[in-house]
Amino acid sequence: xxxxxxxxxxxxxxxxxxxxxxxxxxxxxxxxxxxxxxxxxxxxxxxxxxxxxxxxxxxxxxxxxxxxxxxxxxxxxxxxxxxxxxxxxxxxxxxxxxxxxxxxx
Amino acid sequence: xxxxxxxxxxxxxxxxxxxxxxxxxxxxxxxxxxxxxxxxxxxxxxxxxxxxxxxxxxxxxxxxxxxxxxxxxxxxxxxxxxxxxxxxxxxxxxxxxxxxxxxxxxxxxxxxxxxxxxxxxxxxxxxxxxxxxxxxxx
Numbered sequence: 383x384x385x386x387x388x389x390x391x392x393x394x395x396x397x398x399x400x401x402x403x404x405x406x407x408x409x410x411x412x413x414x415x416x417x418x419x420x421x422x423x424x425x426x427x428x429x430x431x432x433x434x435x436x437x438x439x440x441x442x443x444x445x446x447x448x449x450x451x452x453x454x455x456x457x458x459x460x461x462x463x464x465x466x467x468x469x470x471x472x473x474x475x476x477x478x479x480x481x482x483x484x485x486x487x
Numbered sequence: 488x489x490x491x492x493x494x495x496x497x498x499x500x501x502x503x504x505x506x507x508x509x510x511x512x513x514x515x516x517x518x519x520x521x522x523x524x525x526x527x528x529x530x531x532x533x534x535x536x537x538x539x540x541x542x543x544x545x546x547x548x549x550x551x552x553x554x555x556x557x558x559x560x561x562x563x564x565x566x567x568x569x570x571x572x573x574x575x576x577x578x579x580x581x582x583x584x585x586x587x588x589x590x591x592x593x594x595x596x597x598x599x600x601x602x603x604x605x606x607x608x609x610x611x612x613x614x615x616x617x618x619x620x621x622x623x624x625x
Contacts, residue, residue, distance in 0.1 A: 433529075461595070463595075481488075
């Protein structure tokens with residue numbers, strides 16, 4: 383399984399959106415890293431998330447790759463992952479943080 | 488990025504203090520690193536599994552970009568621990584603060600791969616120009 387952590391602000395993502403996002407993120411992991419995503423879905427309690435010291439609308443999605451990635455390989459994947467979350471979470475470009483890490487050493 | 492996760496025992500950090508504390512942590516990060524506040528995230532949790540509290544009352548875990556000096560990281564930890572103590576009344580002994588490094592090239596925010604430390608001003612100017620163009624085209 384591909385480890386994945388999704389941090390969202392409580393009350394800002396519907397159950398339907400969550401289901402779609404989990405499916406799309408898992409499909410992404412299967413396509414690029416060979417296994418579906420093991421998703422740790424974390425909701426920041428309402429009133430407890432801040433970005434630039436203001437109430438946050440940000441989502442943070444972090445996926446662990448199955449191999450060390452070169453920049454030329456990682457950047458298109460970051461764009462694809464960000465696109466999934468912008469589309470299905472209904473976020474603007476400044477509201478999505480996408481992270482693809484190398485495997486743990 | 489950076490992302491600061493503040494995990495504490497339930498009620499140890501009053502709800503009313505969280506906005507002010509988020510402002511403190513954001514300011515400290517920016518003052519120490521000279522980075523803009525635009526993408527500084529501070530998320531609070533009560534009794535979350537990560538980072539584990541152990542025998543502490545509050546834990547501040549910062550995921551920051553790789554490239555900060557050890558002195559900068561030590562200053563961030565010291566000043567953030569003091570801020571948590573000041574805002575919550577938790578003793579400094581009950582607070583632990585630590586950071587881990589993430590390569591900037593692993594993170595995309597606002598549709599752009601994050602800049603290396605020290606390159607923030609040029610990155611932010613280019614990013615804001617791109618966002619303005621996108622808004623104008625929309």
